[in-house]
Amino acid sequence: MSMSDPAQQAAALLADFRAANVLAADCPSRLVLGHLTSRWGTLVMIVLATGPHRFSQLRRSIGGVSERMLAQTLQQLEADGFVLRLAHKVVPPHVDYSLTDLGMEAAAHVVALSAWIEAKLPEIQGKTAMAAE
Amino acid sequence: MSMSDPAQQAAALLADFRAANVLAADCPSRLVLGHLTSRWGTLVMIVLATGPHRFSQLRRSIGGVSERMLAQTLQQLEADGFVLRLAHKVVPPHVDYSLTDLGMEAAAHVVALSAWIEAKLPEIQGKTAMAAE
DNA sequence: TGGTATACTTACAAAAATGTAGGTACTTAC
DNA sequence: GTAAGTACCTACATTTTTGTAAGTATACCA
Numbered sequence: 445m446s447m448s449d450p451a452q453q454a455a456a457l458l459a460d461f462r463a464a465n466v467l468a469a470d471c472p473s474r475l476v477l478g479h480l481t482s483r484w485g486t487l488v489m490i491v492l493a494t495g496p497h498r499f500s501q502l503r504r505s506i507g508g509v510s511e512r513m514l515a516q517t518l519q520q521l522e523a524d525g526f527v528l529r530l531a532h533k534v535v536p537p538h539v540d541y542s543l544t545d546l547g548m549e550a551a552a553h554v555v556a557l558s559a560w561i562e563a564k565l566p567e568i569q570g571k572t573a574m575a576a577e
Numbered sequence: 578m579s580m581s582d583p584a585q586q587a588a589a590l591l592a593d594f595r596a597a598n599v600l601a602a603d604c605p606s607r608l609v610l611g612h613l614t615s616r617w618g619t620l621v622m623i624v625l626a627t628g629p630h631r632f633s634q635l636r637r638s639i640g641g642v643s644e645r646m647l648a649q650t651l652q653q654l655e656a657d658g659f660v661l662r663l664a665h666k667v668v669p670p671h672v673d674y675s676l677t678d679l680g681m682e683a684a685a686h687v688v689a690l691s692a693w694i695e696a697k698l699p700e701i702q703g704k705t706a707m708a709a710e
Numbered sequence: 711t712g713g714t715a716t717a718c719t720t721a722c723a724a725a726a727a728t729g730t731a732g733g734t735a736c737t738t739a740c
Numbered sequence: 741g742t743a744a745g746t747a748c749c750t751a752c753a754t755t756t757t758t759g760t761a762a763g764t765a766t767a768c769c770a
Binding site (some may be wrong): 513535536 | 727735738
């Protein structure tokens with residue numbers, strides 16, 4: 445558990461040469477991965493990949509999100525630079541959400557994963573059989 | 578909120594022609610997506626994508642996992658047919674975990690996403706600046 | 711004889727995520 | 741004038757997730 449393990453020392457040393465490593469507990473990439481793979485984050489990216497949406501449009505598109513969670517998720521994705529928020533100064537409010545270039549790249553991966561799952565679901569469920577949860 | 582909205586009815590109708598849809602709250606694909614994008618599920622897939630591992634080997638490779646969470650995560654992934662568990666009947670126990678063919682396909686997407694994040698982290702952090710959380 | 715290692719499971723507790731309900735400010739439709 | 745729509749925020753309660761510690765059975769090492 446201490447740093448007397450040579451294998452651990454070598455791993456720590458290697459980490460310095462690597463920009464980021466999701467396997468390291470304290471690597472910032474873990475946070476980003478967390479945002480992109482969060483319960484609602486993934487779905488928001490998938491919907492925005494089809495084009496810009498307004499807040500309530502997103503809410504209606506994503507089955508089960510609450511306003512609170514949608515707002516929170518959008519803020520995280522905006523902070524990471526994946527989502528662009530464009531508020532028109534009118535009343536009632538009108539806000540458009542869209543993907544940045546960075547967001548589009550990220551979304552591509554997320555969309556690919558979810559599309560794969562949707563396509564393979566029958567096969568996956570076949571194997572799962574009666575396993576619960 | 579009721580089903581009197583024609584747009585919602587159309588969406589519901591369309592869903593019947595689609596095998597699976599992660600945007601629907603009750604679609605089973607959501608569960609699978611959840612397993613693959615869970616905090617530890619993603620990391621397990623990433624490590625297993627590099628080859629078979631034993632339980633404690635996985636535990637050491639993935640910074641921060643507890644035994645409890647690793648065991649639970651592996652069971653989910655096994656139930657979905659992504660991971661194969663091979664227990665040798667010896668004492669002390671020896672169990673090998675590896676990806677099934679299905680698991681390798683799934684892992685490819687997860688690995689692509691995490692690799693992209695690792696590569697783009699500097700750019701992402703640059704945009705994030707001082708945003709917390 | 712005691713400590714370490716393997717691969718777990720279980721009970722309990724703490725932490726984190728999420729939902730619910732209410733409020734804001736204003737406008738259009740009925 | 742009343743209800744609904746817009747895009748949120750805040751407080752509070754509940755649910756879910758996750759961690760911690762202990763236990764299981766056996767064998768190897770000193």
